[in-house]
Amino acid sequence: MSSKERRYVIRLGCPDRTGIVAEIATFLSEAGGWIVEADYHSDPDTNWFFTRQVVRAESLPYDVHELCRRFVEVTRRLGGRVEWDIVDTGAKPRVVILVTKDGHCLYDLLGRVHSGELEIDVKAVIGNHTDLAPITRAHGIPFHHVPFPIDPDGKAAAFGQLRQLVDAANPDAVVLARFMQVLPTELCAEWAGRALNIHHSFLPSFVGARPYHQAHKRGVKLIGATCHYVTAELDAGPIVEQDVIRVDHNDSVADMVRKGRDIEKVVLARGLRWHLERRVLVHGNKTVIF
Amino acid sequence: MSSKERRYVIRLGCPDRTGIVAEIATFLSEAGGWIVEADYHSDPDTNWFFTRQVVRAESLPYDVHELCRRFVEVTRRLGGRVEWDIVDTGAKPRVVILVTKDGHCLYDLLGRVHSGELEIDVKAVIGNHTDLAPITRAHGIPFHHVPFPIDPDGKAAAFGQLRQLVDAANPDAVVLARFMQVLPTELCAEWAGRALNIHHSFLPSFVGARPYHQAHKRGVKLIGATCHYVTAELDAGPIVEQDVIRVDHNDSVADMVRKGRDIEKVVLARGLRWHLERRVLVHGNKTVIF
């Protein structure tokens, strides 16, 4: 993502056995593929093998479609259940950002896009309030206002509208950048592995509402933030990244909110970058980060 | 504690109002007291005022008993409920350490005592297993073996024996250095504010048994340790210190245990130092660390 050079990112997971690396490496080597990154991991608990390999596009004599076609043969030779995908970095990742009123994460992401650090195409920002419309539009990005009524029917309709807007963008990532609504189960399912949330606590501590208030009440000495994939169970999805910052008895809840923002911003930005660089492989409720 | 110079440590808590600092500072100033450390904190939620002041013993014209006698007058002028104590650093703090089999925290504390970093008098190490007897005795410290049977009566008797051994030492701190028994309510009460535990998780995450297994299962990206005062509710007492260390998908439970040890050791050592330097003021279930 940070490189202008076009690359293919191959990700694969399968039951571990001998010879997988040789199979893939030989296939790539015989095609003349120049591997610039290669990572392997084998999980002894589940006996699952993970790999991510990045190949220079120009080193291969064919395009990504032909690569996929030929790679099917490789996966067949591996036998059994194989999960894999190949992504061409030539296409800018498409992202939709969901917000409420707090703008620090949105502001941070837009700054990274603006500076060229994060080479993504923000297709839309969708908010259940309008506070963040001006900053969004100042960056030339469409802002959609979808109010969320309290009554169940109104809320269901709002989620329907949200779904249409998101799906219209066909995004590689749906970022819940301090979006203060709990996604219904069917949206969690549809966006599985693509919806990233930033939770303002060091999970599994302080699940749910007002985690800084909970942290203040408990008297912890560090507060944190967690970027995780959204699943049907609240704040319980696979964790992508976490970090913490020190607090002390001088810090009020408001101070914790302020200090925590700095952690939320970097944790979300790192998590999103890794997700879009296809560095995150999910297996069960855990992640491998290559 | 780290200084050879004799000092008096004054700690005081009372409802906040104007003039408290002036009252104390004027009292000390008029007696010629040389203040080398002074800390204040006011908690807006509970309207409670905290202070800790350290005075050079030789700067006062009288001893600690006379200081206490005169300080009573100061606290009377403050009116209402006042909690305070004054400690003479001339006396080495007395410590009892409780252990089971894991020796890293004990080893670490003994190393700090041996190097002179931690100027304490370890009166005894008490273990429900004998694994750590040799290292304890190699330091010239008595080791007591108190086996803990599973049956309730036997266990109660063991706690009775433990209590006698601890109380005989009249310790300033009872350190649960990976002691794998839950203290009964009456011991928690008796040793309130003196019993320090090291829990091998970033509380309130992963309360109770096998926290590294819980952390591994949840797939967190940081593991931690917490030093807290022991209270009747398991792992829920006032937190003194916490810290974390990064882990990733390569880390097995055994790796987490190993990495976590380095955090447990420093978190316990810091917490114990602060406790013995009288830097920790407990109010409700929270601590102020000066």
Added chain:
Amino acid sequence: MSSKERRYVIRLGCPDRTGIVAEIATFLSEAGGWIVEADYHSDPDTNWFFTRQVVRAESLPYDVHELCRRFVEVTRRLGGRVEWDIVDTGAKPRVVILVTKDGHCLYDLLGRVHSGELEIDVKAVIGNHTDLAPITRAHGIPFHHVPFPIDPDGKAAAFGQLRQLVDAANPDAVVLARFMQVLPTELCAEWAGRALNIHHSFLPSFVGARPYHQAHKRGVKLIGATCHYVTAELDAGPIVEQDVIRVDHNDSVADMVRKGRDIEKVVLARGLRWHLERRVLVHGNKTVIF
């Protein structure tokens, strides 16, 4: 700064002796002053005493001018050399920001101002390039372009223009937010104690140009950033704040630049906040942060 409540911040430094705290506390107490923050430090090497006290404005029966007039008497009674000031938090701090092309620090500061986290009045942004004019103006802040030619006369003239623009704003802080010009000695002197720089290394490592290149060449395992007051000697002024982030052999110079930005932003933001909250007391080439 983060509180709407009006307060007076008293800062004082003088040779240490007994009775200073009593003198100040009694003065404030007799005037009915409600102290909300009080910090003391005594430096044994220089025998210098530092204090910062924050008083609720409404608790005093007179305004800040009368407070200053009366405080003069207190300082006289302390005798000898006394450095002090009193600031009324009712007035929003005035800030000028100097930039070149890299916008991450500016972007970050503007985001904090926009969200209300940093309650300051950014009087102007001045750049020797125009890259950051649009984002500045999008926030309704004047942007001045002062090109810096290479020839000494042209550069001197540019610094003259810069000085005029800055001084016209009479700022409480001049922030060098990745401003790529070395201030001449006379500007360092004029803005002493007000000019804050963010240097993209963990000083004193990697002084001067291209610190990330230097860090990459040396093979360090952590990179850092340093917020310091600007003095005549390059990157050698009193340090206000520092932080680091882990890097490894996978990180190219470009990766270090990217990761380093996240540290630069928070270190500068923290340093500026502390400076404006009058938490930083400079003595010699070192700082006390209350």
Added chain:
Amino acid sequence: MSSKERRYVIRLGCPDRTGIVAEIATFLSEAGGWIVEADYHSDPDTNWFFTRQVVRAESLPYDVHELCRRFVEVTRRLGGRVEWDIVDTGAKPRVVILVTKDGHCLYDLLGRVHSGELEIDVKAVIGNHTDLAPITRAHGIPFHHVPFPIDPDGKAAAFGQLRQLVDAANPDAVVLARFMQVLPTELCAEWAGRALNIHHSFLPSFVGARPYHQAHKRGVKLIGATCHYVTAELDAGPIVEQDVIRVDHNDSVADMVRKGRDIEKVVLARGLRWHLERRVLVHGNKTVIF
């Protein structure tokens, strides 16, 4: 090292080109080798390729000598300059530790050996003072006292004696655990890649003597420690690991020394572990840590 299972660790470095991974992976696959860890890195600046692979010993039909013999063929096919080695984890690593008076690092390492965390064979501890003889011998390890006179001839003779004692142990690592003598050039050369030093600063800041004094004088906000390979230029060898801890204006030099110890211990322990697990690949003056 932490596993009882016998493994072969293959490390290889060579100019990067396509097909290296395939070559090695195919070789291992055809022999039935079960790879449990595989890491790759390609340095774009030097075009150097690094890999480390760990194979289950029992998965291969021959022993480590035959593996080496056959691996020579693989390296020949790679062509050009190839650096490689293969280590059998069945043999416990042999370590010699050099000390002076400060015992915290020695104490820490012995604690890790004693608990089984660090499965090494400490052949000898050699000190230029006798302070640490008792703790060494309490662990059943030989302690040799080699006094270092100030006169050049006496010092040269002492280094001669040191060399004999070390070489007699044929160690996998020579650990300078706060050894306060600068190794002569010829010893640096002889022990190149095996001599690990712990320096008590965040290098390249504060090279040489009394780094905590230097840090205190400069007023830094973080202090650190660095584990590096010893080379002829003082404190300038390839860095293996670094870490930092926060300090503030309250910290005297003695406080920094105390806080720094906790960082020195873990940084040295991590560096030594990685070295002995053959995770560190040196190239030029930089390290790759797998």
